[in-house]
Amino acid sequence: MAKRDFYEVLGVGKDADESTVKKAYRKIAMQFHPDRNPDNKEAEEKFKEAAEAYEVLSDADKKARYDRFGHAGLSGNGGFSGGGMSMDDIFQQFGDIFGDSPFESFFGSRGGQQRSSGQRGSNLRIRVGLTLEEIANGVTKKIKVKKRVNCDQCSGTGAKDTQSVKTCSTCGGSGYVRQVRSTFLGQMQTTTVCPTCSGAGKQITDPCTKCKGDGRMMGAETIEIEIPGGVEDGMQLSMRGRGNAGLKGGPAGDLLINIEEKQHPHLKRDGKNLIYDLYMNFADAALGTSVEVPTISGKVKIKIPAGTQGGKIFRLKQKGLPSVQSYGKGDQLIHVNIWTPKKMSDKEKKLMETIRDSENFKPQPGKSDKGFFERMKDYFKS
Numbered sequence: 001m002a003k004r005d006f007y008e009v010l011g012v013g014k015d016a017d018e019s020t021v022k023k024a025y026r027k028i029a030m031q032f033h034p035d036r037n038p039d040n041k042e043a044e045e046k047f048k049e050a051a052e053a054y055e056v057l058s059d060a061d062k063k064a065r066y067d068r069f070g071h072a073g074l075s076g077n078g079g080f081s082g083g084g085m086s087m088d089d090i091f092q093q094f095g096d097i098f099g100d101s102p103f104e105s106f107f108g109s110r111g112g113q114q115r116s117s118g119q120r121g122s123n124l125r126i127r128v129g130l131t132l133e134e135i136a137n138g139v140t141k142k143i144k145v146k147k148r149v150n151c152d153q154c155s156g157t158g159a160k161d162t163q164s165v166k167t168c169s170t171c172g173g174s175g176y177v178r179q180v181r182s183t184f185l186g187q188m189q190t191t192t193v194c195p196t197c198s199g200a201g202k203q204i205t206d207p208c209t210k211c212k213g214d215g216r217m218m219g220a221e222t223i224e225i226e227i228p229g230g231v232e233d234g235m236q237l238s239m240r241g242r243g244n245a246g247l248k249g250g251p252a253g254d255l256l257i258n259i260e261e262k263q264h265p266h267l268k269r270d271g272k273n274l275i276y277d278l279y280m281n282f283a284d285a286a287l288g289t290s291v292e293v294p295t296i297s298g299k300v301k302i303k304i305p306a307g308t309q310g311g312k313i314f315r316l317k318q319k320g321l322p323s324v325q326s327y328g329k330g331d332q333l334i335h336v337n338i339w340t341p342k343k344m345s346d347k348e349k350k351l352m353e354t355i356r357d358s359e360n361f362k363p364q365p366g367k368s369d370k371g372f373f374e375r376m377k378d379y380f381k382s
């Protein structure tokens with residue numbers, strides 16, 4: 001099923017500011033909230049769709065990527081997260097949207113139940129340098145990442161052993177406490193996270209001796225990162241839950257992967273197209289020849305017809321790069337530069353002098369010999 005445009009989902013314009021986006025999302029979330037639409041699959045889908053749109057449009061970084069690359073910028077074909085939020089994620093997100101208002105009363109209880117026991121781990125950021133060849137085909141990188149992992153002695157719980165965990169006496173193990181409040185809408189029952197156990201429902205009487213109750217330790221993990229073909233320098237991919245481990249068994253943060261493009265010895269990139277500067281001498285250009293040029297998939301022989309002008313661009317169809325967001329490949333453009341000798345022997349000079357005044361050597365640009373500006377126009381049209 002095609003994904004709907006996020007701006008359309010929330011019914012806001014591309015230039016909508018943060019508070020407009022928030023307001024639009026609140027309205028939709030209230031309308032389609034599962035508590036108000038029990039067993040209604042369609043409402044649930046709408047609810048999730050809006051949450052996902054809000055998640056992206058409320059985050060300057062994600063919004064910029066979405067504006068530039070569309071849905072593909074957020075979830076490539078390499079198994080990256082970014083789309084498809086779980087209900088758990090959505091209710092966690094509610095904390096900052098509804099926390100400061102009476103809306104909390106409608107949703108509080110769910111937020112409490114869904115909260116996980118410990119604090120979420122922080123995101124981890126790494127850089128991955130890629131060659132143009134790797135970008136052309138997509139690549140799986142195995143990278144060893146140093147990060148906080150669950151403590152191996154207590155498995156992340158932070159407790160010395162199973163006997164040193166007891167049910168929280170404040171909340172009776174539910175992780176949340178109910179309060180009745182008077183608001184302008186009448187008596188409202190709110191549910192908040194238990195202040196004693198921070199929502200865990202459990203209390204640790206004896207902390208783990210290795211991690212002192214934190215539940216984490218420094219470690220490393222070798223992570224397989226699937227990078228789709230066509231990524232660009234500066235793009236960011238994310239893998240949910242592969243960042244630092246959370247406190248006391250809380251959910252892990254995300255792994256954020258920043259793409260860096262390594263320079264190719266011969267080819268330059270221009271979006272999906274690759275550009276190669278070919279230098280040839282005047283004699284080859286005048287007489288015609290065949291030359292080998294490097295491409296991203298090995299060398300290719302091309303024919304240079306007699307009478308080729310400097311500045312001519314030859315195009316090798318489909319020899320460029322794929323795109324992350326659309327189908328099809330770019331081309332390789334071969335840009336002809338005529339090499340003029342900087343020093344010559346007396347014999348060579350004599351030869352040149354005999355032909356320099358010949359009628360055929362007088363420049364006579366015709367219709368098919370396009371100047372720089374026309375060639376640039378053609379290039380941007382293609």
Ligand SMILES: [Zn+2]
Nearest residue numbers: 151154208211
């Ligand atoms: Zn431990």
Ligand SMILES: [Zn+2]
Nearest residue numbers: 168171194197
């Ligand atoms: Zn408690």
